[in-house]
Amino acid sequence: MLKSSWWEDSWFVWPLMAFTILTACLGKFETKPTLTDPCRLDWQKQTGIAKADLPDSTVNRGLPVLVFNIHDRLLSDSFFSSEAHTEGEVACIGDLASMFDLVLFQEAFVRPAQLAHYTKHAWANHPLFTEGGGGDWWPLRAMCNICLSPGLLMLAREQPESIYSEPYEDFAGWNTDLNKADDFFSKGFQLVKFKKFWVLNSHMDAGRGEASIEARALQFRQISAGIRRLVSPDAPLLVGMDANLRPDKGERDAEILEEFLNANGLTLVQQSGPDLIAVRGIRTDRPKSLPLKGILSDHNALSVIMYPPSRQESQNQ
Numbered sequence: 001m002l003k004s005s006w007w008e009d010s011w012f013v014w015p016l017m018a019f020t021i022l023t024a025c026l027g028k029f030e031t032k033p034t035l036t037d038p039c040r041l042d043w044q045k046q047t048g049i050a051k052a053d054l055p056d057s058t059v060n061r062g063l064p065v066l067v068f069n070i071h072d073r074l075l076s077d078s079f080f081s082s083e084a085h086t087e088g089e090v091a092c093i094g095d096l097a098s099m100f101d102l103v104l105f106q107e108a109f110v111r112p113a114q115l116a117h118y119t120k121h122a123w124a125n126h127p128l129f130t131e132g133g134g135g136d137w138w139p140l141r142a143m144c145n146i147c148l149s150p151g152l153l154m155l156a157r158e159q160p161e162s163i164y165s166e167p168y169e170d171f172a173g174w175n176t177d178l179n180k181a182d183d184f185f186s187k188g189f190q191l192v193k194f195k196k197f198w199v200l201n202s203h204m205d206a207g208r209g210e211a212s213i214e215a216r217a218l219q220f221r222q223i224s225a226g227i228r229r230l231v232s233p234d235a236p237l238l239v240g241m242d243a244n245l246r247p248d249k250g251e252r253d254a255e256i257l258e259e260f261l262n263a264n265g266l267t268l269v270q271q272s273g274p275d276l277i278a279v280r281g282i283r284t285d286r287p288k289s290l291p292l293k294g295i296l297s298d299h300n301a302l303s304v305i306m307y308p309p310s311r312q313e314s315q316n317q
Contacts, residue, residue, distance in 0.1 A: 035111070035118045039092035047291045053303075055099045062285060063308060066100040067240035067277055068093070068292070068301035069203070073109045073151070085110075093296055094118035100303070101157045104240040106203040108153035109146040109185070121155035125163055125190060133167030133186025140184070150188040152201050162193040166226055170218040171205050178209025189223050189241075196308040197236035197282060200227070204244045213252050216244060220260040227264050236281035236309055239266060242299065244274045272300045283307040 044051075055064035070093050074084035085093075090111050097103045098119045108115065108126065116124035128148045129136060135147030150167065167188035172179040189202035202223065205215040231237060247254035257276075261268060266278040270287035277287065283306070290301040 032114065033117065035087055035091050035094065035114045037087040037091060039095050040088050041092050041295070043092050043096075043292065043295055046295050049290055053288050053290065055101075055303075055305075057099070062305040063102060064100045065102045065104070065238065065240065065277070065304050065306055066097060066301060067104045067201075067275060067303070068096075068290075069106040069242040069275060069297060069299040071107050071297040071299065072111055072115075073107050073146075087111075089296060090115065091118065096292075096296070096301070097121075097155060102199065102238075102306075103153075103155040104199070104201040105151075105153040105155075106201070106242045107151045109149055109151045112149075112153045115153065116155060119155055121157060123156045123159050124153065125160075125165075125192065126153045127165035127188070127190060129165075129167040129186040129188060131167075132169070133188055134171045135184060135186040136167070144184075147184055148186050150186055150190075151203060152188075152190050154190055154192060154199065154201050156194070158194055160192045160194050164191045164226070164230060165189065166191075166222070168205070168215075168219045168222060170215045170222070172207050172209065172212040172215045176209060176211075179207040179212045187219075189226065191226055191230060193231075194308075196310070197238060197306075198231050200237065200239045200241070202239075202241040202243075204242065206244050208250075212244075213250075213256075217252075217256050217259075220256055224260060224263045233265070234281065237264070237266070237279065238282055238306060239264075239278045240276070240302070242275050245276075246274065269304055270302050272302055275299055275302055277302050277304055279306070281309065283309075 072085050072090060094115050103121070112126040127150060129150065130148060133150070135141060135144065140147055165188060167186050171187060187203055187205065189200060192199045200223065204219050205212050245253040245257050247257050261278060265280045268276060268278050269284050270277045270289065272289040285305040287304045290303060293300045
């Protein structure tokens, strides 16, 4: 009778070890239904953001929009806890979001439900991809719920008419010096139809290596295909995302962005580093970059006032 190998006898140990390592890296998963610690940061004073740069609820002036990669991807008891948000810092992000009628978050991996509850927006969408996307491989999918999320959270005062989300088919893969391990998260895009306009939220592949650059090019083409398939070519559209593009520093990045804008009839409204807002058929005002990098995230936030066209204007376009 053949003796079984140690590997065969201890096959169950490997998933357990992987789960232990993953928990050490990410921390224990958030289970509290609400945020209970208040915001204790005077982030407006620290950033120097003027009151005039934030929405005024007493003035009926367009639709305030916030686009922000909040970098909420680790818990404070993780091995990398110095990079994690405290609950109070997440409450500060919620205070900021509460000022806006439409919010597009990226990297909202850890506390999306708590943030949505805190801000009291009427509608929230945070997709999970049970099939497809980088985080959809065994045994990761069995151990890491947030890995099945693209980290996208859209909040709105208005209920949408339709909601669509799709994982990316292409990503750079395993970590190297230049590329990033985006196969640990299921990146993709949200495409949502409101009464008078459409909104797209996304977070593209990270990394500066050739594999990441080409993955982003394919991801943008996948978005364009989704827009062509679902959105009328003359329908008003707002796009907010962490594009992970640096068109000012890379010729290929500039080409990818130009191709995407031209393919969808979009005009770039605001950009800060990798983050951008673009529109089609929508009038905008007061585009801002809110200097929150190093205080509430590793990104600045973007804001704009948009003026959705009236139903008559939409029909005449």
